[in-house]
Structure formats: structure tokens, C-alpha cells
Amino acid sequence: MDWTLKNLGFFLLSLTLGSTASKENIAGDCFYDLSEIVGFPQTTCKPDPNYSYSTDPDYLNNFSELIVPLVFWGINQDDGSNDDFLTESKVRESVDLLNSAFADMKICFKLQELKYVNDSEIYWTDYYKFNKYIRENDYSKPAALNVYIPYRFTNNDNSLRGGKWSANQFAVNMLNYNTGILPHEVGHILGLLHTHAGAKAVNCEQVIRDEEDPDYNARCSGDRVTDTNAIPSLYGKFHLIDTHCEYVGNLVDCKGTPYTISEQDVRNFMAYTQHFCRSVFTVGQGIRVREFIKNKRALKKLEFVSNK
Numbered sequence: 001m002d003w004t005l006k007n008l009g010f011f012l013l014s015l016t017l018g019s020t021a022s023k024e025n026i027a028g029d030c031f032y033d034l035s036e037i038v039g040f041p042q043t044t045c046k047p048d049p050n051y052s053y054s055t056d057p058d059y060l061n062n063f064s065e066l067i068v069p070l071v072f073w074g075i076n077q078d079d080g081s082n083d084d085f086l087t088e089s090k091v092r093e094s095v096d097l098l099n100s101a102f103a104d105m106k107i108c109f110k111l112q113e114l115k116y117v118n119d120s121e122i123y124w125t126d127y128y129k130f131n132k133y134i135r136e137n138d139y140s141k142p143a144a145l146n147v148y149i150p151y152r153f154t155n156n157d158n159s160l161r162g163g164k165w166s167a168n169q170f171a172v173n174m175l176n177y178n179t180g181i182l183p184h185e186v187g188h189i190l191g192l193l194h195t196h197a198g199a200k201a202v203n204c205e206q207v208i209r210d211e212e213d214p215d216y217n218a219r220c221s222g223d224r225v226t227d228t229n230a231i232p233s234l235y236g237k238f239h240l241i242d243t244h245c246e247y248v249g250n251l252v253d254c255k256g257t258p259y260t261i262s263e264q265d266v267r268n269f270m271a272y273t274q275h276f277c278r279s280v281f282t283v284g285q286g287i288r289v290r291e292f293i294k295n296k297r298a299l300k301k302l303e304f305v306s307n308k
């Protein structure tokens with residue numbers, strides 16, 4: 001059963017991801033419905049003064065170590081059974097993956113608790129029904145980052161991998177407890193946008209990286225990180241990514257300028273890209289995360305992040 005379902009899942013996923021452009025925004029990857037602020041109303045770019053937009057590794061390296069306590073929630077059927085049980089060793093793999101992905105940001109994840117909910121209602125169900133159920137039953141620890149791992153979500157023909165719905169709660173399905181979607185969702189939790197944010201907006205992120213150029217807007221558009229290039233969502237365009245995660249296309253941005261997309265961009269955790277390519281956060285993203293935490297802590301959010 002497990003084998004069949006997994007393969008069916010991959011089959012449906014490839015169908016979904018290979019379909020029309022209108023599906024790109026919802027296909028497969030994650031539900032991230034805090035609206036991604038895409039453009040900027042001013043004609044001139046006015047960067048958010050709460051961020052430095054630095055891409056200096058020495059600056060990133062100067063942040064002190066932070067600890068994020070994690071509570072994992074395995075979701076079983078009523079009788080406690082599961083076709084793909086969330087074991088403690090699998091959770092260790094998840095924590096190891098997060099620690100390796102966020103190491104350069106000096107963020108350390110510590111497993112605080114592994115809990116189980118035995119309820120067939122949410123074992124394999126709709127994503128919105130799932131997070132409503134979790135909220136209504138108060139299955140969360142307030143001072144931790146809560147990670148829920150149900151068997152599957154039914155959305156997008158069972159291909160939805162996961163999503164975040166609050167500052168300290170997100171879910172991925174059991175196929176992705178140790179894949180790039182896990183750092184992707186934590187990236188959202190810690191303030192990162194998709195690297196293709198607003199790629200179709202009027203004020204899309206421009207390809208130009210010369211800060212003196214009047215068209216330069218990387219601080220105000222896209223993901224607001226300057227060392228991730230302007231990039232479109234590559235869902236539905238996997239033929240433009242080769243087996244080494246190199247971009248081989250000739251797409252243009254909203255102004256008609258050909259994209260300059262590096263392997264690092266294709267490999268970015270926050271890109272809509274080939275799932276197996278996801279393996280990189282940039283220094284600029286790391287600094288964005290650390291400054292996001294710093295900014296939000298003043299507002300008494302992200303209480304689950306603590307100093308060492």
C-alpha cells in the first residue's frame with residue numbers, strides 16, 4: 001500500500017506541476033498565504049529601514065547563536081497505526097537537516113518533544129481542515145516551533161507537501177519529513193519570501209544588480225534579498241533545469257530583460273524549483289532571517305527563539 005501510494009503521489013505531483021501556468025501558484029509546494037507583498041507603490045525604491053540588506057558573511061557570522069526548540073507531532077490513525085510512522089529516528093533526521101541548513105545563520109534546532117495525535121480525521125485530509133483542527137484542539141506548544149507531519153494532504157491531488165499557518169506552526173507530509181521543503185517552511189516562519197515573489201507584478205524584481213542603476217530594485221521587490229537573483233517560479237518549467245540544477249532557459253522578466261539565473265538560484269530552498277535541487281540559503285537570506293528575528297523580538301513575537 002505504501003509503495004503504491006507513494007508512486008501515485010509522485011505521478012500526480014508531476015501531473016500537477018507539469019500543468020498550466022494558472023496552477024503554478026498553488027501546485028505542490030506549500031501554502032503560504034500571508035500575502036507576499038510584491039510591488040511597491042512609490043516610483044522610487046525605499047528600502048525597509050529595519051533591514052540592512054547586507055550580504056557580508058562576516059556580519060552574519062557576528063550574530064550570536066540562537067536556539068529554536070522543536071515539538072514534532074506525528075499524526076496516526078484512530079488505533080495508533082500508520083502506513084509510514086514518524087519514528088524518533090526520522091525526527092532526528094529532520095532536526096539534523098534543519099541544523100545543517102541553518103548552521104551559517106547560527107540557528108540551532110533542538111528537539112524538545114515528539115508527540116502523537118491518534119485521529120483518522122486528520123491522518124490524510126485537506127490542509128485547511130487539518131490546521132483548523134489543530135487550532136481548535138490546541139495541539140501546540142506556545143514556546144516552541146511546532147512541526148506537524150500527517151500522512152498526506154488531499155490538496156492538489158494529494159501532492160501538497162506542506163504549509164505554514166502561524167508564526168510557530170507548520171506542517172509537511174510524511175514524504176517530506178527530511179526533504180528541502182522542511183527548511184523551506186522554516187524559512188517562511190523566519191521571515192523569508194519565495195525568491196520569485198512578485199515575478200509577475202508590474203514592479204517585478206529587476207535583473208540588474210548594479211546598485212547605481214536607476215532600475216535596481218532588489219531591496220524593494222522580489223524577496224527583498226539582494227544576493228538572490230530575480231527568478232520566475234520554475235514550476236511547469238522543469239525542462240529549463242538540467243540534471244545538475246543549472247538553468248538552461250531564456251525567459252525574460254516583466255520588463256523583457258533575460259533572467260540571469262545561477263545554479264545557486266536554482267538550488268535555493270525558497271525557490272519554486274526541482275524538489276531535489278533545494279539545498280542552499282544565501283548569506284543575504286541568512287542576514288534577512290537574523291534581522292527578522294531581531295526585529296520581531298522587539299515586538300514580542302517568536303518567543304520560541306532563545307539565546308544560547
Ligand SMILES: [Zn+2]
Nearest residue numbers: 030032184194
Ligand atoms: Zn513556500
